[in-house]
Amino acid sequence: MSTVVLLTMTGLGLGALYFLIASGLSLIFGLMDVLNFAHGALLSIGAYGTWWAASGHLPGAGPGGAGFVLAVLFGTAVGTAAAVLLELAVVRPLYTRPREQVLATVGVGLAVPALLSGIWGSDARTFPGPKALSGTFGLFGAQVPVNRLVLVAAALVVLVALRLFLGRTRHGLVVRAGVEDRAMVTALGIDVRKAFTLVFAIGGCVAALGGALGGLYFGSVDPRQGTSLLIFAFVVVVTGGMGSVSGAAVASVVIGLVQQFANYYTAAGLGDLAVVVLLAALLLVRPRGLTGRLA
Amino acid sequence: MTTGPLLAVRDLRVLIGGRHILHGVDLDVARHGVTALLGRNGAGKTTTVRGVLGLVPRTGSVRLDGEETVSLPTHTVVRLGIGYAPEDRGIFAGLTVAENLRLAERRGADGPAYGLVHELFPELKRRERQLAGTLSGGQQQMVAIGRTLLNGNRLIIADEPTKGLAPKVVTEVAQVLERAAEAVPVLLVEQNLAVVRRLAEHCAVLADGRTAHQGPAAELLGDAETARRLLGVGHGPVTRASSVEADS
Numbered sequence: 001m002s003t004v005v006l007l008t009m010t011g012l013g014l015g016a017l018y019f020l021i022a023s024g025l026s027l028i029f030g031l032m033d034v035l036n037f038a039h040g041a042l043l044s045i046g047a048y049g050t051w052w053a054a055s056g057h058l059p060g061a062g063p064g065g066a067g068f069v070l071a072v073l074f075g076t077a078v079g080t081a082a083a084v085l086l087e088l089a090v091v092r093p094l095y096t097r098p099r100e101q102v103l104a105t106v107g108v109g110l111a112v113p114a115l116l117s118g119i120w121g122s123d124a125r126t127f128p129g130p131k132a133l134s135g136t137f138g139l140f141g142a143q144v145p146v147n148r149l150v151l152v153a154a155a156l157v158v159l160v161a162l163r164l165f166l167g168r169t170r171h172g173l174v175v176r177a178g179v180e181d182r183a184m185v186t187a188l189g190i191d192v193r194k195a196f197t198l199v200f201a202i203g204g205c206v207a208a209l210g211g212a213l214g215g216l217y218f219g220s221v222d223p224r225q226g227t228s229l230l231i232f233a234f235v236v237v238v239t240g241g242m243g244s245v246s247g248a249a250v251a252s253v254v255i256g257l258v259q260q261f262a263n264y265y266t267a268a269g270l271g272d273l274a275v276v277v278l279l280a281a282l283l284l285v286r287p288r289g290l291t292g293r294l295a
Numbered sequence: 296m297t298t299g300p301l302l303a304v305r306d307l308r309v310l311i312g313g314r315h316i317l318h319g320v321d322l323d324v325a326r327h328g329v330t331a332l333l334g335r336n337g338a339g340k341t342t343t344v345r346g347v348l349g350l351v352p353r354t355g356s357v358r359l360d361g362e363e364t365v366s367l368p369t370h371t372v373v374r375l376g377i378g379y380a381p382e383d384r385g386i387f388a389g390l391t392v393a394e395n396l397r398l399a400e401r402r403g404a405d406g407p408a409y410g411l412v413h414e415l416f417p418e419l420k421r422r423e424r425q426l427a428g429t430l431s432g433g434q435q436q437m438v439a440i441g442r443t444l445l446n447g448n449r450l451i452i453a454d455e456p457t458k459g460l461a462p463k464v465v466t467e468v469a470q471v472l473e474r475a476a477e478a479v480p481v482l483l484v485e486q487n488l489a490v491v492r493r494l495a496e497h498c499a500v501l502a503d504g505r506t507a508h509q510g511p512a513a514e515l516l517g518d519a520e521t522a523r524r525l526l527g528v529g530h531g532p533v534t535r536a537s538s539v540e541a542d543s
Contacts, residue, residue, distance in 0.1 A: 170397075177387045177398050183350055184385040188399045188442065189373035 002142035013148035015256025016155035020210030021233035022248045024203020030179040030243020037105040040230030041112035045082045046208025047221045050075030054128045063128030075212040083204020113223040124222040127215035147216040179243040241289030301326045307355040309346045316342045318504040329481045329494040334501035340484045378443025382454040386435045388428025399442035412441040433464035454484040500525045
């Protein structure tokens with residue numbers, strides 16, 4: 001029983017992390033048809049930004065309490081800024097050339113980890129975090145790490161915030177309409193490119209937050225973390241249905257749980273395979289993913 | 296500038312995927328009433344409209360009230376005061392009726408004219424929380440036309456608004472366009488010649504991506520031989536080419 005509880009909580013934590021990457025990825029693809037292979041790099045930037053700030057480089061920030069919150073805010077802000085820069089400087093000039101656009105994001109996705117390795121080395125760095133978040137708590141006989149809960153709570157907040165944004169705001173309305181028919185949105189007199197930048201900013205912000213909190217989950221940061229998580233985020237996006245935030249949420253939980261349970265009850269590594277098999281099976285039955293719709 | 300046509304299109308050329316779709320379209324839209332854009336299937340009517348709006352890459356000259364718009368992006372062209380109801384209606388199926396209309400709101404002096412839209416289409420008020428994808432074709436067309444009436448536009452472009460609709464709904468749509476045209480000039484792409492006969496004062500006919508004829512609509516439709524040659528409407532009086540009676 002305690003094993004099942006622990007696996008479930010760890011799977012949910014991992015699912016939450018996947019959701020933080022996949023939600024932005026899904027919106028970006030849904031609205032702009034951009035496969036953003038640099039999305040993992042945004043997560044890494046968030047993770048390193050937080051690590052850098054919490055390691056005492058940013059005045060006021062630190063590994064504990066309000067200092068850690070400040071460090072997370074800093075990492076998230078840097079990731080958001082990087083996402084906006086990415087959209088304006090790399091993605092925007094290539095909207096009419098989708099192939100080059102994909103290649104450019106792949107390039108950024110490779111360059112950022114290389115840059116991080118160049119500056120801070122390719123080895124994993126211990127991630128400083130508050131003592132309160134590094135402990136465990138008892139749940140049905142299992143000792144569950146607190147950081148799992150932090151990730152799940154953050155993912156829930158992000159899910160609610162994204163749904164409110166999409167459902168209640170004018171910008172959200174433009175994004176939902178743009179996912180359906182971008183050209184018609186412009187034909188109503190709306191500059192859809194502003195929505196592109198906004199969606200990139202949101203996606204970058206959420207991914208960077210995922211990087212910051214992922215540091216807690218893994219206990220360390222390394223330059224390749226973002227890229228390896230990105231693969232599963234793509235699986236989540238395809239499983240959940242392109243452009244659907246709620247679909248991404250459900251798919252994240254399913255993928256995280258399947259991966260954890262399969263890794264534990266079969267051989268280590270088979271969990272990753274199980275996820276891909278699950279995706280293939282789903283696509284055979286429902287080619288558009290769990291949901292073809294947004295929000 | 297208050298003389299001359301409201302919209303003056305000169306030598307509009309559109310090249311898509313290495314293929315010339317338009318070879319030089321000239322088109323004047325009058326400052327009052329309905330100007331019909333006619334032609335056989337594939338003549339380039341929809342591409343002309345999309346070219347005017349910048350939805351396809353184009354060259355030539357498109358002047359709205361004397362202002363050159365050919366190098367402007369679509370959203371800027373539209374903000375100059377154009378309401379556009381596209382051929383496929385351009386409805387956002389996953390949004391509600393109210394959201395579809397809200398999306399079309401633009402900042403203007405008077406604010407969105409919901410009073411007018413709901414007066415013309417009371418159905419839209421009753422169904423405002425319904426997803427637009429679940430509406431009938433006629434109701435979707437009401438949303439599409441409603442969007443063009445929401446803002447104080449200078450020009451309405453309606454691309455085959457009666458296509459695929461039941462005869463009764465065609466009459467309804469025609470009545471609404473007739474009423475809209477009292478206040479705002481309309482460029483109407485239309486295959487239903489009964490509707491054209493009822494609404495249009497002026498017309499332009501396209502053939503193979505070029506302008507083949509421009510002039511008063513009654514003149515063209517009254518000349519069975521020319522109409523048949525340009526529009527391919529078959530034998531007999533032009534009015535009977537359509538299944539719909541103009542009832543006023």
